[in-house]
Amino acid sequence: TRIVNVALGQLGPVQKADSRASVVRRLCAMMREAHSLGADVIVYPELALTTFFPRWYIEDVAELHRYYERSMPNADTQPLFDLARTLGIGFYLGYAELAEEGAALVQYNTAILVDRTGSIVGKYRKIHVPGHFEHEPWRQFQHLEKRYFTPGKSFDVYQAFGGTVGMALCNDRRWAESYRVMALQGAEMIFIGYNTPVHNAPAPQHDDLSLFHNQLSVQAGAYQNGCWVASVAKGGVEEGVDSIAGSLLVAPSGEVVARCVTKGDEVVLGRADLDFCAVYKRTTFNFDLHRHPECYGLITQK
Numbered sequence: 525t526r527i528v529n530v531a532l533g534q535l536g537p538v539q540k541a542d543s544r545a546s547v548v549r550r551l552c553a554m555m556r557e558a559h560s561l562g563a564d565v566i567v568y569p570e571l572a573l574t575t576f577f578p579r580w581y582i583e584d585v586a587e588l589h590r591y592y593e594r595s596m597p598n599a600d601t602q603p604l605f606d607l608a609r610t611l612g613i614g615f616y617l618g619y620a621e622l623a624e625e626g627a628a629l630v631q632y633n634t635a636i637l638v639d640r641t642g643s644i645v646g647k648y649r650k651i652h653v654p655g656h657f658e659h660e661p662w663r664q665f666q667h668l669e670k671r672y673f674t675p676g677k678s679f680d681v682y683q684a685f686g687g688t689v690g691m692a693l694c695n696d697r698r699w700a701e702s703y704r705v706m707a708l709q710g711a712e713m714i715f716i717g718y719n720t721p722v723h724n725a726p727a728p729q730h731d732d733l734s735l736f737h738n739q740l741s742v743q744a745g746a747y748q749n750g751c752w753v754a755s756v757a758k759g760g761v762e763e764g765v766d767s768i769a770g771s772l773l774v775a776p777s778g779e780v781v782a783r784c785v786t787k788g789d790e791v792v793l794g795r796a797d798l799d800f801c802a803v804y805k806r807t808t809f810n811f812d813l814h815r816h817p818e819c820y821g822l823i824t825q826k
């Protein structure tokens with residue numbers, strides 16, 4: 525057996541006035557708790573270092589760019605990396621990234637995977653960037669991710685924690701392709717961070733189903749690909765906007781083996797045996813034996 529003790533590092537709200545340093549203190553406290561529970565790795569949410577700023581239409585570029593990290597680690601986040609190395613625990617962390625590409629500054633919604641030595645072993649830039657591009661004042665709040673983030677280019681996997689690990693971010697978890705592309709590369713465990721407002725302005729009739737759709741997506745992704753999925757929220761009421769919590773660890777069987785029960789900062793430990801993937805990957809979801817990619821062409825066409 526290859527056991528990975530996975531801590532769900534769910535965050536409660538981060539308000540606009542909360543400094544990076546104060547958020548990193550919360551993340552460090554959770555990392556210590558995860559370590560005391562025996563965790564090998566702690567999974568934090570998407571955009572964990574700041575409030576979920578795509579809820580606002582921000583015209584001033586300097587003001588907008590205050591929400592992004594120009595380097596990682598940086599002065600504010602270094603304590604988290606130092607603590608990881610001291611405790612010998614890895615982490616997944618989502619944040620807004622401002623990347624210098626030639627003369628251009630490119631904005632990404634990013635997650636990193638950090639190993640037990642405090643070294644970054646993987647970086648993922650969100651591919652399914654949801655919401656809208658233009659200011660839509662009719663909404664109670666904006667969801668301007670399409671304006672603020674350029675989509676990433678690939679779903680990769682990494683050798684970490686004794687297995688093959690992939691990453692995704694929030695809206696990616698609703699798309700079967702996200703999990704499948706990583707599973708085709710052998711993913712045994714996928715980490716996902718999310719911020720999901722309860723209210724979805726274009727389809728308010730779905731508001732009551734928001735927790736159900738979250739869990740449905742993650743359970744299906746895990747089962748259909750024979751892999752573990754840890755999906756972790758930033759939940760609660762942030763700047764007046766309520767977001768779902770419901771962080772989960774799902775087994776390759778599709779069963780929920782651990783979940784958070786509050787909407788605040790909460791650490792819950794789950795025990796993931798990576799060898800439990802094999803029976804699914806060898807039988808029902810033996811991709812080599814049973815897939816028919818020759819019939820799936822439409823999926824890769826625009």
Ligand code: CDT
Nearest residue numbers: 654655667694695719720721
């Ligand atoms: N952060 C993120 O991707 N949130 C979306 C909200 C719904 S789309 C406006 C999600 O899929 O959970």
